[in-house]
Amino acid sequence: MKPVRSALLSVFIIVLAGSTQFAQQEDAIAQKARKIHFSSIVLDTHIDTTPNLQREGWNFAEEHPTGAVDLPRMKKGGLNGLFFSIYMNGRVTGPKAVNDAVERIAAVHKLAADMPDKVMLCTTAADVRRAHREGKIAALMGMEGGHMINNSLPVLRMYAELGIRYLTLTHSVNTDWADSSGDQPKHNGLTAFGKDVVRELNKLGVMVDISHVADKTFWDALEVSQSPMIASHSSCRAVSGHSRNMTDEMIKALAAKGGVIQINYLDSFIDQKLFEYLQKTTAARTALMEKYGIQFGGGGAGGQDRAAAMAKIREELAAQFGPPPTVSWEKIVEHIDHAVKLVGANHVGLGSDFDGGSMPEGMKDCAQLPKITEALLRKGYSEKDIRNILGGNTVRLLADVERAATRLRTQKKSW
Numbered sequence: 001m002k003p004v005r006s007a008l009l010s011v012f013i014i015v016l017a018g019s020t021q022f023a024q025q026e027d028a029i030a031q032k033a034r035k036i037h038f039s040s041i042v043l044d045t046h047i048d049t050t051p052n053l054q055r056e057g058w059n060f061a062e063e064h065p066t067g068a069v070d071l072p073r074m075k076k077g078g079l080n081g082l083f084f085s086i087y088m089n090g091r092v093t094g095p096k097a098v099n100d101a102v103e104r105i106a107a108v109h110k111l112a113a114d115m116p117d118k119v120m121l122c123t124t125a126a127d128v129r130r131a132h133r134e135g136k137i138a139a140l141m142g143m144e145g146g147h148m149i150n151n152s153l154p155v156l157r158m159y160a161e162l163g164i165r166y167l168t169l170t171h172s173v174n175t176d177w178a179d180s181s182g183d184q185p186k187h188n189g190l191t192a193f194g195k196d197v198v199r200e201l202n203k204l205g206v207m208v209d210i211s212h213v214a215d216k217t218f219w220d221a222l223e224v225s226q227s228p229m230i231a232s233h234s235s236c237r238a239v240s241g242h243s244r245n246m247t248d249e250m251i252k253a254l255a256a257k258g259g260v261i262q263i264n265y266l267d268s269f270i271d272q273k274l275f276e277y278l279q280k281t282t283a284a285r286t287a288l289m290e291k292y293g294i295q296f297g298g299g300g301a302g303g304q305d306r307a308a309a310m311a312k313i314r315e316e317l318a319a320q321f322g323p324p325p326t327v328s329w330e331k332i333v334e335h336i337d338h339a340v341k342l343v344g345a346n347h348v349g350l351g352s353d354f355d356g357g358s359m360p361e362g363m364k365d366c367a368q369l370p371k372i373t374e375a376l377l378r379k380g381y382s383e384k385d386i387r388n389i390l391g392g393n394t395v396r397l398l399a400d401v402e403r404a405a406t407r408l409r410t411q412k413k414s415w
């Protein structure tokens, strides 16, 4: 062999050896990530699959070609805990809102009753830990919208009895006592009754959820609440300017009082370019939503019908305005990382909004979740921090809110 060729061959061998070693390291990280992920409590605080439970013939135990969450895909994705969202269009009010909310709650109770070996209805941090130990899905419930209490603290107390463990103060429109981020300000945040709702939630041990609320409502709730609060499904406004996301100032204030921001995965929330595209196309989209009987905030057609209609709407908008920017699942990690850099890994978690809207590429369903763990590990996050983000922080928050409630209920009057 000529010396030049032999030198080239040596370089080639060294490069090859180096890349094999690199590939092995990559594999080691992937393996470690899977080990961490599949042994953690992975608890998502906002999943909109609940209406599917109410659909005739829809079976949670079967894998579905559409939608984002069912038992087989939860197993694949290592998702072992979730808050089923008891959500309802904010324009449904009065007794009908209470009736429909109770029916939705009943569907979650029925799921747990029908599959006692697989699903455990949980209302406490201890319940969630037990479900994990027993290899069952921890099913919790969060109520998405204060309108469902029908301006009644006794109704709220009964929801707590039925197992509701957070109340999102508003959905996409104002309630009679709180301003929403999706509406024109009417109350300058929380009314006096709105503040009573927050105090009652504190006493009941139900988390105050500030996702969806107007910024002023957030600040009012933060001032009144004697328990740490949750943002059950919100991302970071510094990364993408959607008003449903939280400013850095809000995230810091939430964390300073022990609260947790649960990062929302919706593509329209997490990507600035898509957010701008959606703003540009708002008027046309509103007209199309009317045409297809879809209402903002989850009203009108629900579940898979809604998803199909939304796909049609996107198609028609693309024909008119060009295709929307695609969003990668890695944006979710960017939001997690932004929040962690602001307030540390003890105040950040996951609140996907699965089955509540369009997900980014690569995160179309909950089976994809291990990617997030792997991405965090590659970023240099510690195992402990990852476990906390996946679910540990939410379990701690539940326990903190329970303790605060016990303290508040037993507090002696000062006179």
Ligand SMILES: [Zn+2]
Binding pocket: 144, 212, 233, 356
């Ligand atoms: Zn929502």
